[in-house]
Amino acid sequence: MVAALRLAAVAWDSPTAVSASRLGRERASLCAAARPGGQCCARRGLVLRCQSGGGAAATAATLKKGEAADAAGFTVVMKFGGSSVSSAARMREMADLILSFPEERPVVVLSAMGKTTNNLLQAGEKAVSCGAPKASEINELAVIKELHLRTIDELGLDSSIVSGFLDELEQLLKGVAMMKELTLRTRDYLVSFGECMSTRIFAAYLNKLGKKARQYDAFDLGFITTDDFTNADILEATYPAVAKRLHGDWIDDPAIPVVTGFLGKGWKSCAVTTLGRGGSDLTATTIGKALGLREIQVWKDVDGVLTCDPNIYANAVPVPYLTFDEAAELAYFGAQVLHPQSMRPAREGGIPVRVKNSYNRHAPGTVITKTRDMRKSILTSIVLKSNITMLDIVSTRMLGQYGFLAKVFSIFEDLGISVDSVATSEVSISLTLDPSKLWSRELIQQELDNVVEELEKIAVVHLLQHRSIISLIGNVQRSSLILEKAFNVLRRNGVNVQMISQGASKVIIPPLPKWNELCFLHMAK
Numbered sequence: 401m402v403a404a405l406r407l408a409a410v411a412w413d414s415p416t417a418v419s420a421s422r423l424g425r426e427r428a429s430l431c432a433a434a435r436p437g438g439q440c441c442a443r444r445g446l447v448l449r450c451q452s453g454g455g456a457a458a459t460a461a462t463l464k465k466g467e468a469a470d471a472a473g474f475t476v477v478m479k480f481g482g483s484s485v486s487s488a489a490r491m492r493e494m495a496d497l498i499l500s501f502p503e504e505r506p507v508v509v510l511s512a513m514g515k516t517t518n519n520l521l522q523a524g525e526k527a528v529s530c531g532a533p534k535a536s537e538i539n540e541l542a543v544i545k546e547l548h549l550r551t552i553d554e555l556g557l558d559s560s561i562v563s564g565f566l567d568e569l570e571q572l573l574k575g576v577a578m579m580k581e582l583t584l585r586t587r588d589y590l591v592s593f594g595e596c597m598s599t600r601i602f603a604a605y606l607n608k609l610g611k612k613a614r615q616y617d618a619f620d621l622g623f624i625t626t627d628d629f630t631n632a633d634i635l636e637a638t639y640p641a642v643a644k645r646l647h648g649d650w651i652d653d654p655a656i657p658v659v660t661g662f663l664g665k666g667w668k669s670c671a672v673t674t675l676g677r678g679g680s681d682l683t684a685t686t687i688g689k690a691l692g693l694r695e696i697q698v699w700k701d702v703d704g705v706l707t708c709d710p711n712i713y714a715n716a717v718p719v720p721y722l723t724f725d726e727a728a729e730l731a732y733f734g735a736q737v738l739h740p741q742s743m744r745p746a747r748e749g750g751i752p753v754r755v756k757n758s759y760n761r762h763a764p765g766t767v768i769t770k771t772r773d774m775r776k777s778i779l780t781s782i783v784l785k786s787n788i789t790m791l792d793i794v795s796t797r798m799l800g801q802y803g804f805l806a807k808v809f810s811i812f813e814d815l816g817i818s819v820d821s822v823a824t825s826e827v828s829i830s831l832t833l834d835p836s837k838l839w840s841r842e843l844i845q846q847e848l849d850n851v852v853e854e855l856e857k858i859a860v861v862h863l864l865q866h867r868s869i870i871s872l873i874g875n876v877q878r879s880s881l882i883l884e885k886a887f888n889v890l891r892r893n894g895v896n897v898q899m900i901s902q903g904a905s906k907v908i909i910p911p912l913p914k915w916n917e918l919c920f921l922h923m924a925k
């Protein structure tokens with residue numbers, strides 16, 4: 401069972417018309433890419449080379465589990481997050497870690513170094529208002545340059561591996577400053593520099609160590625996505641395309657693939673897309689499914705998935721086993737440790753996911769599989785999601801019950817806003833909104849105003865902001881025990897629950913308003 405406490409969700413998005421094509425043409429340039437044998441590959445500008453129908457070489461069938469290991473020699477995906485590749489020292493350790501498993505034939509997936517993605521986003525925000533002459537002086541740009549050049553230097557590599565990217569990045573920020581806007585599309589292109597650089601550095605370093613490696617940009621490898629910039633979904637064509645390319649390259653010239661996490665190519669726009677924050681986990685599980693590998697390893701900076709966020713409760717301990725459903729609920733309801741969509745390919749491919757600590761490689765970590773023995777399990781994990789927006793919608797009975805529910809959800813569909821958790825009675829609905837679908841602060845209020853205005857045509861609406869959701873993920877067979885304990889704690893702490901729901905997956909409990917008024921307690925299996 402899973403339980404979650406939600407207080408309030410706030411997120412925003414800018415549907416600003418994409419007007420980056422000129423910028424794209426201006427910025428499209430060729431940058432050196434570290435490849436075995438010193439070859440260079442072309443880096444795309446905002447618009448990538450596109451194939452008809454978005455199918456992108458999707459001719460091979462996805463390999464069944466185990467087939468790829470025989471055919472191409474790959475056995476596992478090893479994904480290293482930003483904290484695992486944050487410096488030259490960390491990159492050395494990760495190379496050593498990979499080489500310490502000589503029996504494995506890994507596909508390596510990397511995130512951007514350290515906080516690079518955050519720095520790129522901040523640099524972009526600053527560029528919008530700083531004016532073109534000042535764009536080169538943005539502090540985050542200097543931090544990014546310094547980190548990558550220092551890493552290259554400390555690893556004894558050639559600065560040309562990243563210098564083209566750094567020049568292009570500066571140009572791009574000047575372009576943003578000139579345009580005075582940062583569209584979602586440009587934002588994705590901007591953050592792609594992080595993964596493009598980290599993978600090139602790491603592949604070059606492995607090559608320097610004599611371990612043949614080949615760098616891949618996911619958007620060239622076959623990751624085809626929807627055109628939902630900043631939060632794109634992976635399309636089915638990705639699996640056969642990725643399998644065909646990795647397999648074919650291995651047969652031609654065996655080398656460890658080092659793939660950019662987080663990135664894809666929009667099937668209509670052919671532009672760089674990103675899979676949402678933390679999306680490299682999804683890249684890893686997608687490759688695992690595409691190649692039918694034995695295991696997907698996700699290397700983090702903690703000893704696996706913990707009983708709760710260690711930043712909230714320092715004594716959190718690792719959870720040894722989870723099911724895909726539990727892990728997905730946990731991630732969806734706010735645990736930062738895994739990307740919410742990342743379990744789907746692993747579940748579909750039946751490939752175990754192991755969450756490991758790159759700072760403590762011998763710790764067993766968490767193994768995530770389809771099923772597990774739940775007999776001794778009570779409460780597995782607690783997740784907090786803050787800054788939740790909640791709506792209480794009470795029917796004015798102008799429509800019948802069916803008509804009322806249908807109308808409410810069609811309003812959300814029309815406005816493109818995702819609903820997170822729902823509790824209903826005959827004449828009312830309480831629901832929380834998914835913050836990840838909303839991006840810009842101004843727009844969120846505008847969008848909320850639109851929702852409320854539409855809903856008020858058929859209902860009395862109360863908008864509650866700055867709520868939180870506590871999700872309790874646990875054994876639904878023990879739900880009464882879990883809820884008894886949870887409510888005792890909440891009562892003792894003066895927290896009033898405003899909404900309760902249990903996920904259909906039967907692994908979660910949910911949200912609360914401010915800390916002393918729980919708006920919703922969600923429970924899932």
Ligand SMILES: Nc1ncnc2c1ncn2[C@@H]1O[C@H](COP(=O)(O)OP(=O)(O)O)[C@@H](O)[C@H]1O
Nearest residue numbers: 481482483484700701705706708709735736737
């Ligand atoms: N339930 C949880 N279990 C483990 N880590 C959690 C949990 N909730 C939040 N976290 C945070 O997630 C971080 C690990 O994920 P992440 O930052 O994505 O690592 P990386 O960037 O290296 O992939 C931890 O450092 C921890 O602070």
Ligand SMILES: N[C@@H](CC(=O)OP(=O)(O)O)C(=O)O
Nearest residue numbers: 481482511517677678679680
């Ligand atoms: N670099 C991206 C993608 C990612 O997955 O990062 P990490 O693995 O460090 O969470 C981000 O920061 O969102």
